[in-house]
Amino acid sequence: MTVAVKHVKYPTLERGRRRAGWLLVAPAALHIFVWITIPVVVSLWLSFTDYRVLRPPRWVGLDNYREIWNDEVFCTALKNTAIYTFFTVPASIALAVVIAAMLNQKLALRTWYRTAFFLPHVTATVAVAMVWIWMYQPNVGVFNALLQSIGINGPNWLSDPNWAMPSVIIMSVWQGIGFKMLIYLAALQGISRELYDAAAVDGAGKVRQFFHITLPLLKPATFFVLVVATIDAFQVFDQIYVMTRGGPVHATTTVTYEIYESAFQAFRLGLASAKAVVLFAMIFAVTIISRRLVGRDED
């Protein structure tokens, strides 16, 4: 009703406002359309073509997908991405929730702790990977020195096919704790202290309180962190590129690294696009499944 009246009263003003709206949003919308929407569509189309830069793209239907399906290296990459995700995500979440629970009280040095746990998250993956490469050095690195001091002969870390993936995972857990801890810290502050006081009156110790009050109430936060971290882990690239280049013998080849290899080493852009579509499907599946689960929770 009011809107209608306004329209009658200030028709020109309304029109000017509408035009202003478009003008203000146009640069942003245009940039996003050109640099994201178009690439999404073109990438999908390219995935059905054979395109090797020098000659124009040629439509080949599902050939690229067939090739991927039969490609042992890509299957290894899928498996490695799954392994990486399976170990990195739960480990960093578990550590983050424990640390956040410990930090969620008036504590001396609280700011120091929070900064220390969060710092790896803000620094560049490439840069910190350099430091970890150095620490992982078998003969002069600090890790093997520490292990030796307690009588263990350390492995060859990044150059050992059995240890390369665990090495990358350890670094990624280290880097991933801070972000999750922060989400948990914020979520914890929404939990009423009275719950804990009541539990304490009933004689529940800190550990029982953690398992019976904190963890159940953190379920929404955990869910959120799990989805974001999984999607993130599917796209691991920087540390793989810098630390192992997918090696030794494909021990750390991931889906993103395979996309990079096909597109920018083998210059097979159609094949790379098909691999990118597979990655997109994986991420999309996680998003959809998580949506479904959240929906069911709310019912």
Next chain:
Amino acid sequence: MTAMDTTAGDELVVATEVFDAADASPAAAKRDRRRRFRVTPGRIVTHILLMAGSLFMILPFYWMIVTSLKGTGEIARFPPSWIPTSWRFANYSEALDAAPFHYYFRNSLIRAGTHTVTQVILGSLGGYALARIRFRGREIVFIGIVAMLMMPTYTIIVTQFLMVKKAPLFGGNDILGVGGTGWLDTWWALLIPGALSPMTVFLFRQFYLSLPRELEEAARLDGLSEFQTYLRIMTPLVKPAIITIALLRFQESWNNFLWPLLVTTREDLRVIQLGLAVFRQSDQTSWAYLMAGTTLATLPIILLFIVGQKYFIQGINRSGLKG
């Protein structure tokens, strides 16, 4: 994914703010201090665990700085020393001779600085329009931006590369974008595609939505245009949001590796993360020089983080997405 995240994020921010404002009065502060330093067995265990954990988190940074100050002989020693026997600051100037880290640093600074400015300007304009101005098609634009926000980088990177390579009339290309290298190995490639991310527009929209309606009505009564209302009335009120977004975008651009790796090969266009990766691949890379370069590559972000910690944390809680 996104809609869910933001509602969760908003609640989280509110929670943080409430918490931070809690201890205001002197009496409360006193009680607080007593609570904070009360010694119980449980607290001692907590401190031991947290201290061990935080030292492990810091260890790589400590090791980076210590290594960057060690002499060649000391670096080769095993087991390594925890504190350098002599502090060799010359490593830094020698690292700059071995690879032009100061140029890499400058390039990163230009790139991250430019992206920060473009993200804030374009993002706030778009976010403001989407939050405060009714216009036909607003819903569609908004839904479109949210949809684009969920597109993973790796699905679009190949086409983005092609678009840059085929920029018409650049780098020897004809009008159809054929024949040359386009924007590859130019500042355009480093600056343009990353000038705005959908997340920025989305965040700004959320921030502008939280302002009261009366403000813009008053501004309109005073005869201010939409742009003036945006610039003089509303934007000054979201200053903390601007700082938060600026910090996150600066960090993201500074830390970005993949895109510069794809579009630049020239040494004078290398950003510092790429410079580090290339420097490491050269044959006789000294660990001390590499760690000196790494220190340069991490220091600005560490300093920014320590200064603007509050804003970083708020931004992360709000967006709930990395970077």
